[in-house]
Amino acid sequence: MTKQKMLLLDGNSLAYRAFFALPLLTNDQGVHTNAVYGFAMMLEKILKEEKPTHMLVAWDAGKTTFRHSTYKEYKGGRQKTPPELSEQFPYIRKMLDAYNIRQYELESYEADDIIGTLSREAAQTGVETVVITGDKDLTQLADDAVTIFITRKGMTDIEAYTPDHVMEKYGLQPEQIIDMKGLMGDASDNIPGVPGVGEKTAIKLLKQFGTVEAVYEGIDEVSGKKLKEKLTENEELAKISKQLATINTESPIEIGIGDLNYPGPDMEQVIPVFRELNFRTLIEKADGAQTAPEPEEAEEIRFEILEQVPEALLKSGIAFHVELSDEHYHTADILGVSLSDGEETVFIPVENLAGDKRFAGWLSDESMEKLTVDAKASLAALARLGLKADGIVFDLLLAAYIANPSVSLTDASSAAREFGVTGISEDQAIYGKGAKRAVPAREAVAEHASRKALAVYRLRSTVEGRLKENKQYELYRDLEIPLATILGRMEATGVRTERGILEKIGADLAGKLEAIEEQIYGMAGQKFNINSPKQLGVILFEEMGLPAIKKTKTGYSTAADVLEKLRGRHEIIDQILEYRQLGKLQSTYIEGLLKEIHADSKIHTYYQQALTQTGRLSSTNPNLQNIPVRIEEGRKIRKAFVPSEPGWVMLAADYSQIELRVLAHMSGDERLIAAFREGEDIHTRTAGDVFHVEAQDVTPDMRRAAKAVNFGIVYGISDYGLSQNLNITRKEAAEFIDRYLASFPGVKQYMDASVAEAKEKGFVTTLLNRRRYLPDINSRNFNLRSFAERTAMNTPIQGTAADIIKKAMVEMDKRLEQEGLQARMLLQVHDELIFECPKEELDKLGQIVPEVMESALELDVPLLVESESGSSWYDTK
DNA sequence: CATGTCACG
DNA sequence: ACGTACGTGACATGC
Numbered sequence: 001m002t003k004q005k006m007l008l009l010d011g012n013s014l015a016y017r018a019f020f021a022l023p024l025l026t027n028d029q030g031v032h033t034n035a036v037y038g039f040a041m042m043l044e045k046i047l048k049e050e051k052p053t054h055m056l057v058a059w060d061a062g063k064t065t066f067r068h069s070t071y072k073e074y075k076g077g078r079q080k081t082p083p084e085l086s087e088q089f090p091y092i093r094k095m096l097d098a099y100n101i102r103q104y105e106l107e108s109y110e111a112d113d114i115i116g117t118l119s120r121e122a123a124q125t126g127v128e129t130v131v132i133t134g135d136k137d138l139t140q141l142a143d144d145a146v147t148i149f150i151t152r153k154g155m156t157d158i159e160a161y162t163p164d165h166v167m168e169k170y171g172l173q174p175e176q177i178i179d180m181k182g183l184m185g186d187a188s189d190n191i192p193g194v195p196g197v198g199e200k201t202a203i204k205l206l207k208q209f210g211t212v213e214a215v216y217e218g219i220d221e222v223s224g225k226k227l228k229e230k231l232t233e234n235e236e237l238a239k240i241s242k243q244l245a246t247i248n249t250e251s252p253i254e255i256g257i258g259d260l261n262y263p264g265p266d267m268e269q270v271i272p273v274f275r276e277l278n279f280r281t282l283i284e285k286a287d288g289a290q291t292a293p294e295p296e297e298a299e300e301i302r303f304e305i306l307e308q309v310p311e312a313l314l315k316s317g318i319a320f321h322v323e324l325s326d327e328h329y330h331t332a333d334i335l336g337v338s339l340s341d342g343e344e345t346v347f348i349p350v351e352n353l354a355g356d357k358r359f360a361g362w363l364s365d366e367s368m369e370k371l372t373v374d375a376k377a378s379l380a381a382l383a384r385l386g387l388k389a390d391g392i393v394f395d396l397l398l399a400a401y402i403a404n405p406s407v408s409l410t411d412a413s414s415a416a417r418e419f420g421v422t423g424i425s426e427d428q429a430i431y432g433k434g435a436k437r438a439v440p441a442r443e444a445v446a447e448h449a450s451r452k453a454l455a456v457y458r459l460r461s462t463v464e465g466r467l468k469e470n471k472q473y474e475l476y477r478d479l480e481i482p483l484a485t486i487l488g489r490m491e492a493t494g495v496r497t498e499r500g501i502l503e504k505i506g507a508d509l510a511g512k513l514e515a516i517e518e519q520i521y522g523m524a525g526q527k528f529n530i531n532s533p534k535q536l537g538v539i540l541f542e543e544m545g546l547p548a549i550k551k552t553k554t555g556y557s558t559a560a561d562v563l564e565k566l567r568g569r570h571e572i573i574d575q576i577l578e579y580r581q582l583g584k585l586q587s588t589y590i591e592g593l594l595k596e597i598h599a600d601s602k603i604h605t606y607y608q609q610a611l612t613q614t615g616r617l618s619s620t621n622p623n624l625q626n627i628p629v630r631i632e633e634g635r636k637i638r639k640a641f642v643p644s645e646p647g648w649v650m651l652a653a654d655y656s657q658i659e660l661r662v663l664a665h666m667s668g669d670e671r672l673i674a675a676f677r678e679g680e681d682i683h684t685r686t687a688g689d690v691f692h693v694e695a696q697d698v699t700p701d702m703r704r705a706a707k708a709v710n711f712g713i714v715y716g717i718s719d720y721g722l723s724q725n726l727n728i729t730r731k732e733a734a735e736f737i738d739r740y741l742a743s744f745p746g747v748k749q750y751m752d753a754s755v756a757e758a759k760e761k762g763f764v765t766t767l768l769n770r771r772r773y774l775p776d777i778n779s780r781n782f783n784l785r786s787f788a789e790r791t792a793m794n795t796p797i798q799g800t801a802a803d804i805i806k807k808a809m810v811e812m813d814k815r816l817e818q819e820g821l822q823a824r825m826l827l828q829v830h831d832e833l834i835f836e837c838p839k840e841e842l843d844k845l846g847q848i849v850p851e852v853m854e855s856a857l858e859l860d861v862p863l864l865v866e867s868e869s870g871s872s873w874y875d876t877k
Numbered sequence: 878c879a880t881g882t883c884a885c886g
Numbered sequence: 887a888c889g890t891a892c893g894t895g896a897c898a899t900g901c
Contacts, residue, residue: 531898533881552881559882584883588896614893616886623895626885634884659886659892712891721891782888794892798886802893830886830893879901886893 006054006122006257007046008115010133011103014039015092017134018155019085023781027278028762030778035088038155040095040274040282042132045156046149047265050130055262056255057096058114061105067244074244076190084780091277098269102260109251112138116247119146121257132158137181137189139166140247142174172206182212182242193241194234201227212242271420278775280407299423303338303345303450305442307352313339314362319371319394319457321412322378323347323449325439326431328621329377330491330604334385335439338449340457347446354385366390371456373397373412375481376609379488390485396456398480399463401610402472406773409610412452419459419466424451475768479803480609482810486825487607487617494602495624495826495834495873496644499594505636506590509582516579523572530579533558546570561724581631589628589637596622602644607828614795615770615802616830625829627873638874643836651823651842652876653849653867654832655805657682659714662800665859666767669746676861683707689743690736709740713747714797716790751793758792766799767857768807804863805831808856815852821845834873842869 018038025034067074096103104114115131115138122129123145131138132149139148139161148161166174183202185193197205205222209215215222216235222228231238274283319340325333336349337359353359362368363382371394372378379389400409400418409415411427430448431437439445467473521527524544528535537556541548546566550557560580566573596603608618619625627641628634643650655661660682664672675685680695687698687706698706705726712722723733741748755777758764763773772795776788809828816823823837823845833853837845850865857863868876 529899531882532900534899554880557881580883584897587898588884592896608894612893616893618894620895623885626883626895628884630885654886715890715892718889718891720889725891783890786888786890790890790892798893801886832886880899882897882899884894884896 004053004127005050006118006127006129006260007050007052007056007262008118008129008131009055009057010111010115010131010135010138011057011059011092012111013134014042014132014151014155015085015089017151018042019082019088021151021155023784024084024779026762026775026778027276028773028775030759030762031091031277032084032088033091033277033279035085036091036095036277037279037282039092040279042151042155042158043099044282044285046130046132046158052130052262054127054257054260055101056114056118056260057101057103058111059103059105060110062107062109065108065110066248067110071191071240071244073190073192091273095270095273098273099265100263102255102262104253104255106251106253109248109253113248113251114253116141116249117251117253118257118260120249122146125257127257137177137186137245138247140174140177140245141249142166170203172203176206176211178242178245178247179206179210179212181245182238183215185241186245189244191241191244192237194230194238196230197227212238301345301447301451301454303347303447303454305446306346306348308356309337309339309348309359309362310344310346311358313341313344313346314358314368315341316367316369316391317341317371318368319453319460320378321372321449321452321456322381323445323452324377324381326437327377327411327427328606329381330384330598330606332381333439334381335445336449338446338453340450340453342454342457345450345454347449349442349446350385353387360387364388364390369393371396371460373415373452373456376484376488376491376607379485380492383488383492392481392485393477394456394460394463395481395484396459396463397610398484399467399476402476402480402770403463403466403470404771404773405610405613405615412455416452416455416459419462421455421459424448424455470771471769472771475770475803479768479806479810482813483806484609486809486813487609490825490827491604491606493824493826494598494600494604494644495836496601496642497593497597497603498640498642499597499601501640502590502594502637505640506586506594509586509590513579513582513586516575516582520572520575520579523570523575530576531583536576540566540572544570544572546573581633585628585634585637589634593622593637593640605827612802613772613791615766615799615806617802617828624827635874639872641873642871645836645838648836648838649842649869649871650873650876651835651837651845651849651867651869652832652873653835653853653865654829655801655853656864656866658801658804658831658863659797660710661859661861661863662767662797662804663714663747663750664861666796666800667744667746667750668860669744669750672744672747673861679862679864683710686710686740686743690739705736709736712737713740713751714794716751716793718786718790754796755789755792758788764792764796766796766803768800768803770799770803772799801831804857805833805853808853809833811856812849812852815848819844819848834876 015035019035022034022038024032025037027033106114119129119131119141123143129146130149131141134151136150142148142161142163149158150161152159163174180202181191183194183197184199185191205215209218271283321338323335325335334350336347337353338347368391370392372392373396375392375395382389396415397409400407400415403418407418413424413426416424425448430440467476520530524539528539530536534555536558540546541556546569548556549562549565563573563577598604605619605624606621608620611618628637661676664676675682683703683706684695684698687702688695690706691702708722708725717737719730719734719737723730754764758774758777763771765771774788774792776784779785812825821841823835823841825833825835827834835845846867850867853865854863870876
């Protein structure tokens with residue numbers, strides 16, 4: 001029989017500790033969860049480390065306790081329990097029930113007394129006991145069999161108080177702690193003690209006399225006249241104080257150690273509670289502990305490594321997965337393909353796939369429905385083998401993203417976890433990272449890939465059910481899944497990039513940079529690293545004595561907006577700004593892009609389709625969505641992006657003011673809608689409305705201000721943000737905003753409604769039902785809450801704009817096919833699509849593209865698309 | 878690996 | 887009073 005060990009937890013004290021130790025968190029329902037979370041974290045840690053056989057959480061009960069009859073001011077002057085904490089107690093109790101942990105409270109007694117009584121019983125029966133609390137008072141219970149754990153700082157940092165430890169810390173025996181309290185009091189419990197006696201004096205007295213009673217017996221031996229006087233005057237107070245601080249170890253409790261058997265948690269009960277509270281990391285931990293703490297406990301999987309795909313798996317409704325050596329699927333080694341129908345799961349190494357005609361036929365047959373995770377990666381990789389895949393109807397990665405974009409999705413493991421399936425290792429665990437990266441033995445790869453395919457197969461109905469429940473199934477099936485194929489093709493197609501052009505620009509830049517560098521050194525009187533904000537800060541603000549306008553947490557800010565304000569104070573500022581600009585072009589866009597040109601003279605970016613919180617795409621390795629355009633010198637970089645075939649041209653088409661149009665539609669604001677319907681310049685129109693002048697009387701400054709306000713509105717406006725942007729005072733900015741909102745009352749209503757919806761539901765949605773959860777929307781932390789509020793205003797707008805262009809891409813792809821055009825979609829830059837086509841197709845494409853983009857989604861305002869063609873991306877302006 | 882900076886929509 | 891505009895990715899520096 002294993003040794004018995006009992007854990008006694010002070011529920012109220014731990015809940016308070018957790019509440020004040022952690023920032024206020026909320027779940028998607030707006031319920032505060034920080035105390036529950038801290039409690040759970042502590043619990044997990046302590047269970048793991050202590051492995052108890054018996055457990056109890058004790059609670060305080062009743063407003064008054066037996067202590068109040070001794071001293072009615074006991075615990076007086078305490079702040080009321082914050083409502084944000086009160087609402088969490090039911091959840092803590094619910095969680096403890098799920099853990100199968102016994103809870104107990106006794107009218108008129110405090111948790112301390114229950115714990116004291118039980119630990120006394122334990123000491124007598126020789127059961128090892130650990131008490132966990134946030135309250136140092138309980139250290140009085142420490143003895144050879146009873147250890148007191150006090151939580152510190154966070155919740156999982158715990159300090160153990162044994163008798164030795166108490167001695168070391170105070171020079172006292174544990175039972176003397178109550179004497180110490182009797183003398184010095186305890187402000188938090190409103191225990192008075194002897195006025196004028198603090199910790200130091202109390203300890204000194206107790207070292208000399210031992211107890212409060214002994215102090216008074218030997219009062220004549222107390223040194224110091226003042227102290228003696230204070231003690232004598234307050235004898236009664238000292239004795240009452242000691243009584244108050246004494247934990248009752250003989251409370252009339254109706255339970256004993258025999259009732260506290262702890263069977264261990266019921267994870268099937270615990271996980272739903274965690275899920276309700278949005279405790280993601282704890283769910284992961286719990287899942288991991290439940291299914292795969294030891295490898296042998298992981299679910300067995302039956303799979304075979306075969307040389308050929310079995311006929312039985314070449315049918316409709318099968319899950320498949322292309323296993324790659326790393327996440328860069330344009331270049332990674334393709335290791336093989338796993339397939340599963342739930343019954344049979346197989347892995348086919350890549351060398352056996354190339355010649356398999358039946359597999360190729362199945363893969364490209366649209367009527368053969370396929371399920372997978374990260375369709376885009378698979379498609380792009382298979383394309384390199386000359387294989388075409390069609391008929392993908394299920395993508396676990398995209399499903400997880402649509403369900404909740406805030407989850408970080410790195411691979412099949414994280415996507416499956418979102419739907420409760422664990423046991424798939426992370427790719428990084430299989431392949432390692434950094435220098436340790438390597439492809440393991442075939443068997444391990446095959447098992448890993450097989451687990452993915454099987455999980456994909458099994459999860460289909462769960463996932464589709466959840467998306468349908470949230471009315472997101474159409475978004476997923478009709479938009480994101482088709483888009484995955486299209487993006488995969490765009491990536492695989494790539495964009496031709498002229499090395500020579502970049503090199504030429506690079507050489508020019510190098511010359512200019514060198515010249516500027518010399519000038520800067522000359523003005524500064526020394527050489528230094530201009531690229532180091534730290535060194536630059538010292539030169540500008542210390543050595544040259546320029547005024548430091550803004551600081552960062554590490555020193556002076558040398559950001560462009562700061563330097564901008566110093567313009568004219570010294571010539572060096574202009575030079576630095578110029579140097580920064582050109583340096584950026586050189587390092588990121590010349591050197592960076594040159595490194596990314598493949599052997600086919602093209603750049604193949606990666607679109608992240610399951611990443612942004614708003615539904616936009618992002619582009620990496622390299623990022624082709626931030627190629628310079630605003631400044632002519634940078635814009636020239638675009639000359640390097642050219643058609644991939646002789647006799648072809650580029651065509652770029654962008655939505656005009658798409659976000660403001662979306663705002664007009666979603667807010668239903670009549671004046672904003674009218675402005676777009678009448679086809680006026682929206683910033684001029686806004687300026688006219690805000691400043692109450694006719695359109696022809698709007699000055700450029702008025703238009704500029706209106707433009708900034710329009711941006712601000714889309715971003716979720718704040719007076720401060722606008723004041724920064726326009727370099728005006730906050731008051732002026734606030735006034736602009738007020739006038740704007742007065743002019744467009746529908747917009748004001750919409751913004752308020754958006755925030756209200758987020759507060760109520762915990763999330764906001766786009767026109768096509770894309771969701772974003774905003775857990776901070778009810779936070780008491782001003783910054784967190786304000787940020788969530790601005791996000792609530794911005795995300796539906798930015799996200800709907802993303803929905804629209806995604807829909808346009810799907811439609812455009814169909815249309816190119818229907819029309820039998822050779823034209824190819826190459827890039828997407830949020831509100832812009834870039835194509836290449838044979839010159840002969842230009843007229844047709846130039847007509848189709850705007851038509852398709854403008855009719856992607858029917859709004860209450862027209863969508864307007866402007867398109868241009870040219871012999872390079874640069875020339876499409 | 879965090880920080881500051883700057884490129885884009 | 888609080889200290890920010892929304893969404894991204896890449897690079898250089900410096901711990």
